[in-house]
Amino acid sequence: MIGLESILAFKHELIISFSIFMLLFIFVGSNGVKPSTLVHLVNTLLLGSSLFFLFEPTDALLFNDMFQSNALIQLQKSILSFGLLLISALSFDWLKQHRNLLEFYLLLLSSLLGMFFMLSSANLLFFYLGLELATIPLAAAANFQLDKRKSAEAAIKLILSSAFSSAILLLGVSFIYGLCGSLHYAAIAQNLEVNILSQFAFVLLFSGFAFKMSVVPFHLWTADVYEGSPVAVTAFLSVVSKSAIAFVFIQVLYKVFHNLEATYVLSLAVVSVLTVLIGNLFAMRQENIKRFLAFSSIAQVGYILFALIGSATLSQTAVIYFMLVYLVSNLAAFGVVGVISDYTGKENISDYKGFYQENKFLSWTLAIALFSLAGVPPTAGFFGKFFLLLAAASKGYYLLISFAALNMVVSFYYYLRVVKNIFMEKNETPILAISLAPITKIALIICLAGILFIGLYGPIYEYIASYTNLL
Amino acid sequence: MNLLLLLIFPLVTALFVLSAKDYKQSRSIALVGSGIQLLATFYLLVQYLIAKETLASNFIFFEQNFTWFPSLGINFHIGIDGISLAMILLTSLVVMAGILVSFTMEHLHKEFYFLLLLLSLGAYGFFISLDLFTLFFFLEVAVIPKFLLIGIWGSGAKEKSAMKLALMLMGGSAFIAIGLFGLYYFSSQAGARTFDMLQMAQYPISVSAQLFFFPFLFVGFGVFTALFPFHTWVPDGHSSAPTAASMFLAGISMKLGGYGCLRVATYLMPDAAAYYAPIIIALATIAIIYGAFATLMQTDLKYINAYSSISHCGFVILGIGMLNETAIVGAVMQMVSHGLMTALFFAAIGMMYQRTHTRLVAQLGGLLKVMPFISALFIIAGLCSLGLPGFSGFVSEMTIFVGAWQNPNVWYRLATILACASIVVTAVYILRAAGSSVMGEIKNQHFLNITDARWNEKFAAILLLSAIVIIGVAPFLVTDILSPSASILMEKILNHKSL
Numbered sequence: 001m002i003g004l005e006s007i008l009a010f011k012h013e014l015i016i017s018f019s020i021f022m023l024l025f026i027f028v029g030s031n032g033v034k035p036s037t038l039v040h041l042v043n044t045l046l047l048g049s050s051l052f053f054l055f056e057p058t059d060a061l062l063f064n065d066m067f068q069s070n071a072l073i074q075l076q077k078s079i080l081s082f083g084l085l086l087i088s089a090l091s092f093d094w095l096k097q098h099r100n101l102l103e104f105y106l107l108l109l110s111s112l113l114g115m116f117f118m119l120s121s122a123n124l125l126f127f128y129l130g131l132e133l134a135t136i137p138l139a140a141a142a143n144f145q146l147d148k149r150k151s152a153e154a155a156i157k158l159i160l161s162s163a164f165s166s167a168i169l170l171l172g173v174s175f176i177y178g179l180c181g182s183l184h185y186a187a188i189a190q191n192l193e194v195n196i197l198s199q200f201a202f203v204l205l206f207s208g209f210a211f212k213m214s215v216v217p218f219h220l221w222t223a224d225v226y227e228g229s230p231v232a233v234t235a236f237l238s239v240v241s242k243s244a245i246a247f248v249f250i251q252v253l254y255k256v257f258h259n260l261e262a263t264y265v266l267s268l269a270v271v272s273v274l275t276v277l278i279g280n281l282f283a284m285r286q287e288n289i290k291r292f293l294a295f296s297s298i299a300q301v302g303y304i305l306f307a308l309i310g311s312a313t314l315s316q317t318a319v320i321y322f323m324l325v326y327l328v329s330n331l332a333a334f335g336v337v338g339v340i341s342d343y344t345g346k347e348n349i350s351d352y353k354g355f356y357q358e359n360k361f362l363s364w365t366l367a368i369a370l371f372s373l374a375g376v377p378p379t380a381g382f383f384g385k386f387f388l389l390l391a392a393a394s395k396g397y398y399l400l401i402s403f404a405a406l407n408m409v410v411s412f413y414y415y416l417r418v419v420k421n422i423f424m425e426k427n428e429t430p431i432l433a434i435s436l437a438p439i440t441k442i443a444l445i446i447c448l449a450g451i452l453f454i455g456l457y458g459p460i461y462e463y464i465a466s467y468t469n470l471l
Numbered sequence: 472m473n474l475l476l477l478l479i480f481p482l483v484t485a486l487f488v489l490s491a492k493d494y495k496q497s498r499s500i501a502l503v504g505s506g507i508q509l510l511a512t513f514y515l516l517v518q519y520l521i522a523k524e525t526l527a528s529n530f531i532f533f534e535q536n537f538t539w540f541p542s543l544g545i546n547f548h549i550g551i552d553g554i555s556l557a558m559i560l561l562t563s564l565v566v567m568a569g570i571l572v573s574f575t576m577e578h579l580h581k582e583f584y585f586l587l588l589l590l591s592l593g594a595y596g597f598f599i600s601l602d603l604f605t606l607f608f609f610l611e612v613a614v615i616p617k618f619l620l621i622g623i624w625g626s627g628a629k630e631k632s633a634m635k636l637a638l639m640l641m642g643g644s645a646f647i648a649i650g651l652f653g654l655y656y657f658s659s660q661a662g663a664r665t666f667d668m669l670q671m672a673q674y675p676i677s678v679s680a681q682l683f684f685f686p687f688l689f690v691g692f693g694v695f696t697a698l699f700p701f702h703t704w705v706p707d708g709h710s711s712a713p714t715a716a717s718m719f720l721a722g723i724s725m726k727l728g729g730y731g732c733l734r735v736a737t738y739l740m741p742d743a744a745a746y747y748a749p750i751i752i753a754l755a756t757i758a759i760i761y762g763a764f765a766t767l768m769q770t771d772l773k774y775i776n777a778y779s780s781i782s783h784c785g786f787v788i789l790g791i792g793m794l795n796e797t798a799i800v801g802a803v804m805q806m807v808s809h810g811l812m813t814a815l816f817f818a819a820i821g822m823m824y825q826r827t828h829t830r831l832v833a834q835l836g837g838l839l840k841v842m843p844f845i846s847a848l849f850i851i852a853g854l855c856s857l858g859l860p861g862f863s864g865f866v867s868e869m870t871i872f873v874g875a876w877q878n879p880n881v882w883y884r885l886a887t888i889l890a891c892a893s894i895v896v897t898a899v900y901i902l903r904a905a906g907s908s909v910m911g912e913i914k915n916q917h918f919l920n921i922t923d924a925r926w927n928e929k930f931a932a933i934l935l936l937s938a939i940v941i942i943g944v945a946p947f948l949v950t951d952i953l954s955p956s957a958s959i960l961m962e963k964i965l966n967h968k969s970l
């Protein structure tokens with residue numbers, strides 16, 4: 001029976017589906033609607049969705065045990081909605097003029113809905129469904145700079161590599177079905193034995209995830225897609241989509257594969273070392289700031305993988321907390337980059353020379369966002385990174401952690417390189433003063449407030465910890 | 472006194488600076504703020520002396536504890552003892568002097584004073600922290616302001632120096648972080664994990680864990696205090712930085728490292744400290760001698776002071792490595808004394824550079840005739856640096872040597888003798904630099920138009936100078952504050968020696 005209580009368990013899905021239907025049935029074909037009205041309407045609904053975590057969480061297992069919900073999942077969904085809300089506000093100027101505004105929202109909202117299904121899945125098949133729903137619209141969205149060939153290239157690369165990784169993931173899923181006779185998480189967790197085949201299945205499944213999170217050696221699509229897509233889509237890919245996959249991955253890892261701890265620790269260790277190293281080395285050499293952010297986000301994922309090696313509760317809290325921090329920091333950075341690319345078309349790091357001369361607010365925003373990504377206090381990034389490594393250290397592996405810590409120093413170099421260009425280099429023809437739309441400015445200020453207070457204000461971490469401790 | 476005030480004053484001042492209209496306003500706001508802070512630290516000193524009188528056996532005073540991340544055992548735990556009090560006094564003096572000498576800062580003035588105050592906030596927070604997470608937090612807070620101060624307002628190859636300094640300090644921090652993780656997981660039981668230094672000190676850490684993690688912590692903090700071979704950021708960083716930032720870097724920032732080596736590494740892992748003492752002493756001796764000889768080769772005044780700082784900070788590490796009360800008191804005194812002396816030195820160099828537009832010894836000369844006050848300052852700072860009696864340098868170095876000699880080990884005594892001997896080299900470079908830049912004939916006719924120090928510069932100099940002389944003439948004032956705290960530290964260090 002589906003009562004009111006159960007409906008509350010999928011309230012996030014309901015509000016997003018409602019938005020999609022509203023866009024489809026009310027606005028398609030009606031030419032009289034002003035773009036800004038549409039944007040504000042969607043933003044309001046997203047705000048509602050991101051505030052849903054305030055509701056009393058309901059634990060539920062619905063639809064033939066396909067769909068689960070609990071406090072943590074509810075919180076994660078709210079975080080993702082908040083991310084999309086910020087992206088929508090930050091790229092207001094770009095969206096307002098775009099002739100396919102409606103389709104843009106349709107695609108991103110569908111993708112978000114797919115992520116919600118993915119998060120709530122209690123069955124690998126349902127998870128796969130959510131995953132595809134989350135990915136395919138993104139490929140279309142990547143093509144949204146319709147006049148640029150690079151954008152089309154990005155879309156093709158994204159769809160091909162996603163399809164490929166989905167195939168690998170499905171192969172893993174089918175092996176697991178063969179081994180356990182069921183695709184329900186609970187049944188797999190119970191029946192999975194440690195043998196070569198199950199280990200192989202895990203590696204296949206892990207590769208699928210690794211593709212989506214752009215973990216080395218499955219990262220090759222990332223930089224090209226990020227560079228070609230419009231900034232809003234890049235931000236969505238690198239923040240919201242990545243967070244969603246990371247959240248699901250933690251769930252699957254600790255809930256389904258805890259029997260295979262030795263295997264997953266080994267694979268995580270190898271892959272995280274590679275990811276951090278390659279991400280950092282390539283980020284140093286980039287000239288295009290979107291590519292630069294792409295490689296830096298590859299490295300950031302590497303740190304998350306390090307944290308997963310530690311004890312389950314600590315790691316889970318640290319990763320969710322870090323994703324929240326990463327969301328505000330990275331969106332602030334993408335927000336500024338997007339505004340600049342929108343007004344001037346400039347996307348190279350060397351274009352940022354002397355940026356501080358005319359744009360003080362944007363410069364400080366970008367600098368603080370980069371400091372947070374680098375992990376310098378008092379920004380939230382420091383707390384995020386520190387807790388990640390602290391969680392990773394809970395089971396020893398100190399050499400691995402030393403490696404991660406030293407890599408953070410390397411990453412410091414390339415973040416500071418951008419800061420150096422902004423503040424220290426002189427430029428005869430700097431980027432002129434940019435006037436921001438009020439809603440964009442508010443979104444940037446919210447990001448900044450998040451960067452400065454999420455860390456310093458302890459109860460936020462405790463709030464997440466109180467939910468992960470329950471599991 | 473409520474120690475939070477020490478953090479609130481700089482923060483409020485920094486925020487007020489942002490509202491200033493022109494550089495005169497922002498400098499007055501910064502000056503008033505740092506003046507209030509200086510008075511507050513003196514008030515704290517008085518309060519401490521009174522409290523010490525009534526509660527002689529107490530270790531930590533003015534303690535406050537707020538929960539921050541309770542599930543991880545992280546608290547915002549602050550309090551001071553004599554050693555941290557001395558460092559706080561040093562900080563407030565140097566900050567005040569630094570703001571006084573940078574009165575003509577017009578380029579991006581708001582940002583300049585804001586970052587300078589933020590930097591001082593990091594130092595105050597570091598010295599009052601009793602929780603290792605808080606301590607680490609404040610240690611890193613200070614890195615970015617340093618990077619920006621050098622990179623934006625510096626001179627010479629400023630971007631390169633700024634980057635080098637930031638990366639090396641972050642590298643040091645990475646090592647410290649790993650040491651902290653080790654302490655966290657080995658100094659308590661599951662379920663009661665804590666970053667609280669006082670609680671960690673109660674819980675014996677297994678010797679094997681100490682041996683593994685001590686190097687991380689000591690090297691990490693060592694980078695900050697220019698421990699050989701991690702000293703290479705010092706010369707570039709100090710010489711590219713604007714005057715106030717050099718004063719701060721050499722005067723306070725390098726002391727963060729020394730304080731951390733003593734307070735965190737040695738205090739919490741005494742067995743490992745004893746085990747590694749020979750290596751520490753060897754590195755310190757190398758730093759002392761290498762620093763002194765490297766200074767001989769320098770032609771730029773700022774480089775001279777930077778390399779001599781490496782040598783002087785070597786004494787701090789030497790004192791800590793000797794692991795006895797006298798040497799440790801000497802090490803802390805050396806930190807205070809070097810902080811004051813080097814700040815005075817950089818201030819004098821800054822004033823000379825501003826007027827003559829050169830820092831090369833070969834191009835200067837005869838400055839005593841045109842700017843007697845500044846030249847006198849320069850000479851006094853030099854004499855203090857080479858350890859002339861009557862100044863703080865003599866007292867602190869003497870205390871370290873006396874402490875070091877108490878150790879009967881032949882090699883330790885050899886190190887002490889070598890360190891002593893380095894003072895001769897110091898005398899050579901100081902007297903040479905002073906002789907050819909200040910004395911003699913005026914080498915450049917432009918120098919004739921130079922004016923002497925203005926009131927703000929004189930005020931800054933007198934502030935630092937009086938502290939140097941007071942410590943030099945009446946060292947018991949300082950040792951009275953330091954000794955009780957040092958002996959409590961030592962008690963813990965000696966009690967747990969199980970190797």
